[in-house]
Amino acid sequence: MVQPTLMYGRKYQKGLNGITAIAMTAFHIGAVAALFFVTKGALLAALILYFVGGMLGIGMAYHRLLTHRGYKTYKWVEYFLTFCGTLALEGGPIFWVATHRIHHQKSDREGDPHTPREGTWWAHMGWILTGEGLHHDAAVLSKYCPDLCRDRVQVFLSNWHWVSNVIVGLGLLAFGGIPYVLWGIFFRTTFGLHSTWLVNSATHLWGSRRFGTRDDSTNNWWVALITFGEGWHNNHHAHPVSARHGLAWYELDLNWIGISTLRRLGLAWDIKVAKIAHVVTTEHQVMPAEEAVA
Ligand SMILES: [Zn+2]
Numbered sequence: 001m002v003q004p005t006l007m008y009g010r011k012y013q014k015g016l017n018g019i020t021a022i023a024m025t026a027f028h029i030g031a032v033a034a035l036f037f038v039t040k041g042a043l044l045a046a047l048i049l050y051f052v053g054g055m056l057g058i059g060m061a062y063h064r065l066l067t068h069r070g071y072k073t074y075k076w077v078e079y080f081l082t083f084c085g086t087l088a089l090e091g092g093p094i095f096w097v098a099t100h101r102i103h104h105q106k107s108d109r110e111g112d113p114h115t116p117r118e119g120t121w122w123a124h125m126g127w128i129l130t131g132e133g134l135h136h137d138a139a140v141l142s143k144y145c146p147d148l149c150r151d152r153v154q155v156f157l158s159n160w161h162w163v164s165n166v167i168v169g170l171g172l173l174a175f176g177g178i179p180y181v182l183w184g185i186f187f188r189t190t191f192g193l194h195s196t197w198l199v200n201s202a203t204h205l206w207g208s209r210r211f212g213t214r215d216d217s218t219n220n221w222w223v224a225l226i227t228f229g230e231g232w233h234n235n236h237h238a239h240p241v242s243a244r245h246g247l248a249w250y251e252l253d254l255n256w257i258g259i260s261t262l263r264r265l266g267l268a269w270d271i272k273v274a275k276i277a278h279v280v281t282t283e284h285q286v287m288p289a290e291e292a293v294a
């Protein structure tokens with residue numbers, strides 16, 4: 001089989017990704033407009049949807065379940081959480097997982113879709129606006145996501161990932177009017193996008209490094225706070241399959257608390273947890289330190 005070439009670095013950018021740039025501009029304008037339509041109900045709707053899309057969806061599903069298979073669950077739970085992930089407006093699960101698996105394979109080296117070594121702004125949003133990382137071809141997807149490409153439901157959710165926000169947006173419009181849409185859709189997704197992008201930019205630049213990984217990943221508490229624990233990114237690069245990223249008691253990791261809750265409900269099992277003496281408990285499967293990402 002011919003190996004797909006990963007031409008994702010900054011030097012391969014070919015100009016503006018038109019539709020993405022228009023959508024991003026519109027969502028940022030909507031997010032600013034929301035500041036002029038503040039109501040308690042609209043703020044609450046945005047907060048709830050932020051948890052659903054960012055924690056249940058991106059952290060617990062797209063990242064720790066689909067990308068790294070850090071735990072096992074029933075298919076219906078996987079599909080439900082993946083649906084939640086589409087609400088974050090970060091693309092379908094197959095695109096997201098492929099991009100992130102490539103990031104782990106090439107971290108801060110040639111082929112990484114978003115390394116700050118090519119510029120802070122590039123790693124944050126530039127790669128979305130002008131990079132080739134948005135344009136995976138079929139060969140790349142089937143190489144990096146054979147598991148998801150075989151799953152018809154995941155393919156469906158990937159093809160129609162934007163529909164969930166249309167449905168929720170219409171529901172918000174009917175329930176609370178324009179303020180609910182501005183906060184619940186525009187502000188909430190824009191804030192969530194920047195939070196996730198900070199994991200690509202800030203936690204490859206600023207923070208502390210517990211593990212001497214080959215990349216520049218860091219642990220950063222304020223990124224962890226707004227991403228439900230994804231900011232413990234140096235822990236994560238050192239132990240990519242671990243479903244737990246906050247490894248010390250003071251490293252708040254709400255995504256891990258969510259996965260633990262699933263386990264208590266009987267909805268998650270075979271949970272991989274990084275082997276650090278003071279956090280591993282006997283009830284969890286201990287992950288070998290050298291275990292590689294899928
Ligand atoms: Zn990283």
Ligand SMILES: [Zn+2]
Pocket residue numbers: 063067068100104236240
């Ligand atoms: Zn990862």
